Amino acid sequence: MDTQPYGGKYDGVIGVLTALEVIRTLNDKDIKTERPIVIVNFTNEEGARFMPPLLGSGAALGDVSKTSVYETVDAEGINFETALHESGYQGKEAHRIKDAHAFIELHIEQGPVLEQRQKSIGIVQGIQGLAWLTVHVKGEADHAGTTPMSGRKDALVAASSMVTALSKYASSVEELVITVGTLQVAPSAPNVIPSDVTFTIDMRHPDDHMRKGVPMAIRKIISDTSKMYDVDFTLETNAQTETVHFPERIRNILLEETSSLEYEAEQLYSGASHDAKNMSRIAETGMIFVPSANGKSHHEEEYTSDADIEKGANVLLRAAKRLADEK
Numbered sequence: 477m478d479t480q481p482y483g484g485k486y487d488g489v490i491g492v493l494t495a496l497e498v499i500r501t502l503n504d505k506d507i508k509t510e511r512p513i514v515i516v517n518f519t520n521e522e523g524a525r526f527m528p529p530l531l532g533s534g535a536a537l538g539d540v541s542k543t544s545v546y547e548t549v550d551a552e553g554i555n556f557e558t559a560l561h562e563s564g565y566q567g568k569e570a571h572r573i574k575d576a577h578a579f580i581e582l583h584i585e586q587g588p589v590l591e592q593r594q595k596s597i598g599i600v601q602g603i604q605g606l607a608w609l610t611v612h613v614k615g616e617a618d619h620a621g622t623t624p625m626s627g628r629k630d631a632l633v634a635a636s637s638m639v640t641a642l643s644k645y646a647s648s649v650e651e652l653v654i655t656v657g658t659l660q661v662a663p664s665a666p667n668v669i670p671s672d673v674t675f676t677i678d679m680r681h682p683d684d685h686m687r688k689g690v691p692m693a694i695r696k697i698i699s700d701t702s703k704m705y706d707v708d709f710t711l712e713t714n715a716q717t718e719t720v721h722f723p724e725r726i727r728n729i730l731l732e733e734t735s736s737l738e739y740e741a742e743q744l745y746s747g748a749s750h751d752a753k754n755m756s757r758i759a760e761t762g763m764i765f766v767p768s769a770n771g772k773s774h775h776e777e778e779y780t781s782d783a784d785i786e787k788g789a790n791v792l793l794r795a796a797k798r799l800a801d802e803k
């Protein structure tokens with residue numbers, strides 16, 4: 477239930493609330509299942525206050541130790557343990573999730589696909605892998621007034637051209653998305669030709685084979701552009717994650733329950749990461765998406781209609797009951 481600065485009120489929250497509604501509905505109707513159904517509300521999914529994201533699910537599954545999580549500090553120097561304690565949600569270790577027969581997470585899509593295709597339910601095929609790269613462009617600083625345009629080694633002009641070329645390239649490959657989200661210019665003075673520019677590349681594609689080839693294409697674009705502008709560059713890979721594919725058995729259960737309710741479903745990969753990615757390592761996992769108006773998320777305009785949330789909750793209820801009744 478944590479959020480981003482200026483984030484909306486649906487991201488994450490409706491997953492917890494619809495799960496609560498599922499339990500309440502089963503209890504109201506006095507329906508008992510073979511296996512217990514447990515709601516998990518993971519801490520610090522966004523990584524907005526404490527880095528990295530998925531910290532709660534990562535800690536629960538042993539990726540990070542409790543000590544290192546507790547020692548993580550926010551921008552104001554407050555450590556995680558203190559913040560958790562003060563929030564009143566510091567639980568007991570005995571309540572930590574250790575295993576599960578299955579795990580289902582309902583979430584807003586955070587993209588425009590379901591709305592565009594007029595489907596109320598998204599069945600998530602998996603979470604697409606990504607690569608984070610850093611490019612450093614090295615030019616030459618010089619006087620802005622006395623250096624003619626020809627013969628300059630302007631790192632920012634070169635970097636700008638790289639950013640444009642990367643965007644064009646990504647647009648030409650189906651399902652590929654490339655984002656340059658940060659850019660630092662040095663020496664960053666109005667009357668000095670920029671000598672150094674550093675920018676990051678976030679690249680995502682659901683197909684592992686395809687995604688592994690993309691950094692080569694990126695390198696060629698950076699290299700060709702740097703020759704055009706007579707600058708040098710370095711390119712490093714900071715992080716890479718594989719695409720997580722959710723099991724077909726769970727996807728089929730979600731599809732069957734969606735069609736038995738006479739809703740229409742679309743299968744799609746998630747462009748964003750979710751705690752379900754971590755949970756998929758210990759349990760058969762699936763995700764249900766509901767539409768995001770105008771595809772907006774991490775923004776106050778984030779919106780999903782009550783009608784769509786209700787449909788999502790109904791699919792969650794049926795899938796949870798069915799999985800909990802498995803031997």
Ligand SMILES: [Zn+2]
Pocket residue numbers: 480487522774
């Ligand atoms: Zn989010």
